[in-house]
Amino acid sequence: MSTNIVKPELLAPAGNFEKLQAALIYGADAVYFGGKDFSLRTMSDNFTREEILAAVDFTHGLGKKIYAAVNVFARNADIEPVAEYLAFLDGAGVDAVIVSDLGVLSLAKATNLDVHISTQANVTNHRAAKFFHELGAKRIVLARELTRDEIADIRRNCAAELEIFIHGAMCISYSGRCWLSKFLTGRDANQGSCTHSCRWKYNLVEETREGEFFPVGEDTRGTYVMNSRDLCLLPNIGDVIRSGVASLKIEGRMKSVNYVAGAVKVYRAAIDEFCADPENFSVRDEWIAELDKIPHRPYTAGFFTGDAQPTEFYSTSKPQRAAKFLGIVRAFNAATMTATVEQRGKFVVGQSVEFLQPRGKIFSQTITAIRDELGKELSAAPHAQQVVTVPVAEPVEIWSLMRS
Ligand code: SF4
Numbered sequence: 001m002s003t004n005i006v007k008p009e010l011l012a013p014a015g016n017f018e019k020l021q022a023a024l025i026y027g028a029d030a031v032y033f034g035g036k037d038f039s040l041r042t043m044s045d046n047f048t049r050e051e052i053l054a055a056v057d058f059t060h061g062l063g064k065k066i067y068a069a070v071n072v073f074a075r076n077a078d079i080e081p082v083a084e085y086l087a088f089l090d091g092a093g094v095d096a097v098i099v100s101d102l103g104v105l106s107l108a109k110a111t112n113l114d115v116h117i118s119t120q121a122n123v124t125n126h127r128a129a130k131f132f133h134e135l136g137a138k139r140i141v142l143a144r145e146l147t148r149d150e151i152a153d154i155r156r157n158c159a160a161e162l163e164i165f166i167h168g169a170m171c172i173s174y175s176g177r178c179w180l181s182k183f184l185t186g187r188d189a190n191q192g193s194c195t196h197s198c199r200w201k202y203n204l205v206e207e208t209r210e211g212e213f214f215p216v217g218e219d220t221r222g223t224y225v226m227n228s229r230d231l232c233l234l235p236n237i238g239d240v241i242r243s244g245v246a247s248l249k250i251e252g253r254m255k256s257v258n259y260v261a262g263a264v265k266v267y268r269a270a271i272d273e274f275c276a277d278p279e280n281f282s283v284r285d286e287w288i289a290e291l292d293k294i295p296h297r298p299y300t301a302g303f304f305t306g307d308a309q310p311t312e313f314y315s316t317s318k319p320q321r322a323a324k325f326l327g328i329v330r331a332f333n334a335a336t337m338t339a340t341v342e343q344r345g346k347f348v349v350g351q352s353v354e355f356l357q358p359r360g361k362i363f364s365q366t367i368t369a370i371r372d373e374l375g376k377e378l379s380a381a382p383h384a385q386q387v388v389t390v391p392v393a394e395p396v397e398i399w400s401l402m403r404s
Pocket of ligand 1: 170181194197198
């Protein structure tokens, strides 16, 4: 590794236990999750206390780190339950908690947990970063609205570890500090219940013509004036690493296993290759192709480059079509060259598929046969989580994802 380059941590979302496993097996150094309470993603599956204990065991068994999001803006009634929850996380062996609220920070300080300041705290300058560091925070997750020069300036002026988002969905508001969802639906983004109202289709209504909707569209599909593109800093990964941040975070606790595995695999390879030889590094076409296969809206570098990047996408609020996720390889038999696949989407004999492997290259083939657990031949694997075997053209790693 080049002497001036410090390899950053790759931090991935764990919306449930399976996604946590996928993130770590595909190469993340650390994962973040939310418990059933006090995390700003109430619509992801989130972890029970039993699952948290199992998740800590699994993560530490691989020598990696696990952080708990406790980034709710707490009300008075939350204080005692939050304190009890933090004590549980401390006892469970979680490595750090991600907090936004100063009350929660003060409670976390009374435990042995490391404290990371959430992006919800909107740290945009080195004075704020230093202040949180002096209050006991080990790491600051910077606001997404910063340029690389501003990030580097905070790095020079603050000794705390810094973390930034490198990939995933963005808010049109200031890093999630938004009342749109609360105003329109009563569901509060600052309490983890955002309905993504910024992605809805909007019309103009003249105040005396109730019920008459005037379209304000750029085209026939409507107008999505607040629909943000997704962040992708893969093309800027060299500048990101040179900025000296300690941790690079992928957004998406509510996203699929396919998204987590694909994004982690790409950024793992890019970070490793850049740090091994920064002078001769270039972004590979196959990485860009893989990021196009996972669910996403059109990409943007957001605020990072400091120029006029497009940040909204006006055509549709729906994610672009991604590779269809068909199953997870649970076992491989080298003698028979067959893979045992836990099915997630329908596939049939004669279908072209590809295998995304945790470490090896992607390979494609045609499904020539499908057998159920009793060895009976099937023409299709139609049932969710049905376990079948299929012949494979190449040795395939366990935890590979079969897609079409
Ligand atoms: S409505 Fe949109 S901008 Fe507001 S918090 Fe939700 S996702 Fe973010």
